[in-house]
Amino acid sequence: MALEGIKDTLKQRGVRLTRQRRILLELIDESGQHLDAERLYLLAKEKDPKLNRVTVYRTLKMLKEGGLVDELDLMHIGGDQHFYETRMKQEHAHIICLRCGKVEEFFGEPLQKLRRQVESHFGFQIVLARTEVGGYCSHCQVLRANEVKEAAAEQAQAVSGEEPRPRSHHRSA
Amino acid sequence: MALEGIKDTLKQRGVRLTRQRRILLELIDESGQHLDAERLYLLAKEKDPKLNRVTVYRTLKMLKEGGLVDELDLMHIGGDQHFYETRMKQEHAHIICLRCGKVEEFFGEPLQKLRRQVESHFGFQIVLARTEVGGYCSHCQVLRANEVKEAAAEQAQAVSGEEPRPRSHHRSA
DNA sequence: GTTAGTGCAAACCTTTTGCAGCTCT
DNA sequence: AGAGCTGCAAAAGGTTTGCACTAAC
Numbered sequence: 130m131a132l133e134g135i136k137d138t139l140k141q142r143g144v145r146l147t148r149q150r151r152i153l154l155e156l157i158d159e160s161g162q163h164l165d166a167e168r169l170y171l172l173a174k175e176k177d178p179k180l181n182r183v184t185v186y187r188t189l190k191m192l193k194e195g196g197l198v199d200e201l202d203l204m205h206i207g208g209d210q211h212f213y214e215t216r217m218k219q220e221h222a223h224i225i226c227l228r229c230g231k232v233e234e235f236f237g238e239p240l241q242k243l244r245r246q247v248e249s250h251f252g253f254q255i256v257l258a259r260t261e262v263g264g265y266c267s268h269c270q271v272l273r274a275n276e277v278k279e280a281a282a283e284q285a286q287a288v289s290g291e292e293p294r295p296r297s298h299h300r301s302a
Numbered sequence: 303m304a305l306e307g308i309k310d311t312l313k314q315r316g317v318r319l320t321r322q323r324r325i326l327l328e329l330i331d332e333s334g335q336h337l338d339a340e341r342l343y344l345l346a347k348e349k350d351p352k353l354n355r356v357t358v359y360r361t362l363k364m365l366k367e368g369g370l371v372d373e374l375d376l377m378h379i380g381g382d383q384h385f386y387e388t389r390m391k392q393e394h395a396h397i398i399c400l401r402c403g404k405v406e407e408f409f410g411e412p413l414q415k416l417r418r419q420v421e422s423h424f425g426f427q428i429v430l431a432r433t434e435v436g437g438y439c440s441h442c443q444v445l446r447a448n449e450v451k452e453a454a455a456e457q458a459q460a461v462s463g464e465e466p467r468p469r470s471h472h473r474s475a
Numbered sequence: 476g477t478t479a480g481t482g483c484a485a486a487c488c489t490t491t492t493g494c495a496g497c498t499c500t
Numbered sequence: 501a502g503a504g505c506t507g508c509a510a511a512a513g514g515t516t517t518g519c520a521c522t523a524a525c
Contacts, residue, residue, distance in 0.1 A: 208489085
């Protein structure tokens with residue numbers, strides 16, 4: 130559990146543990162998911178309706194700059210917001226399905242190897258690293274193929290002067 | 303040279319090669335750097351003062367969705383804009399110095415290995431992948447150490463009630 | 476001649492900032 | 501007590517959209 134570790138670190142740094150911060154830290158820690166600022170704000174507001182969106186941003190910024198959480202982009206699925214996760218775990222890549230939005234985590238030695246090679250090759254001092262992989266999960270691959278086929282058929286019909294027939298669209302965050 | 307390849311691909315897809323697109327493609331291709339939309343816009347405007355910022359965004363979006371350019375975040379150095387590069391090269395990681403902003407590219411088998419492992423481990427169909435590493439380049443490491451030391455000294459002085467003495471700040475995009 | 480693409484203005488979304496008042500330690 | 505933190509309002513930065521006009525094929 131990363132929560133107590135983070136709280137201790139903050140205390141040591143002389144950062145005040147306010148009610149708002151406690152709420153936010155607990156949410157980030159317990160929700161196994163990757164939350165973005167807005168989502169976190171909405172969840173926090175359930176626990177304290179007065180809590181302001183700005184406080185969420187300020188807290189996230191502080192945690193990020195203090196190296197206590199990592200900021201992710203997740204291939205900009207669902208927009209340009211950022212996602213956050215506590216930094217306690219071992220380094221891992223994020224595997225994002227571009228169709229259903231599911232995010233998997235991948236741990237494996239190529240990541241460590243890459244790290245070591247970058248350090249020695251450039252004499253670089255790594256502070257943070259991020260690997261994101263976008264594509265289609267095993268479940269979505271076949272569905273995706275069908276969608277592409279449908280779209281092509283529609284296209285052909287449209288060109289031939291016919292009315293396109295209704296088609297279902299899919300998406301989820 | 304990726305330029306001709308991209309132009310051909312666009313032509314095959316029935317995308318019109320307008321004057322604006324030609325300008326933008328040439329800029330993205332020739333500038334070896336990683337440009338963001340604003341920078342690209344400014345450069346393009348030198349060649350055609352009428353060219354609009356919106357056209358830059360629309361062109362980048364089209365190229366990105368068509369898989370012809372890759373979008374990078376470069377660890378959000380200098381803000382939340384995105385950077386672009388043509389997709390012809392071999393897969394590589396971006397190594398970003400958080401102090402001077404220099405971006406290095408790293409090619410190495412860990413990247414391919416990671417790719418293969420993700421594919422086989424999850425049965426995942428990879429569309430695009432991105433690895434970004436932030437830290438301090440060999441040149442900036444010592445400078446950074448000094449800055450941290452100075453900051454600490456200042457901090458100590460401030461606490462002891464003294465006026466902090468002037469200090470030099472550094473930064474570049 | 477069509478249809479895709481452009482420019483312009485205005486909207487949008489996410490994130491940051493200034494400042495007065497509140498609260499942790 | 502008092503520096504640090506919060507809330508509110510407002511702005512900033514980056515990007516997208518609606519619509520009428522233009523240009524590529």
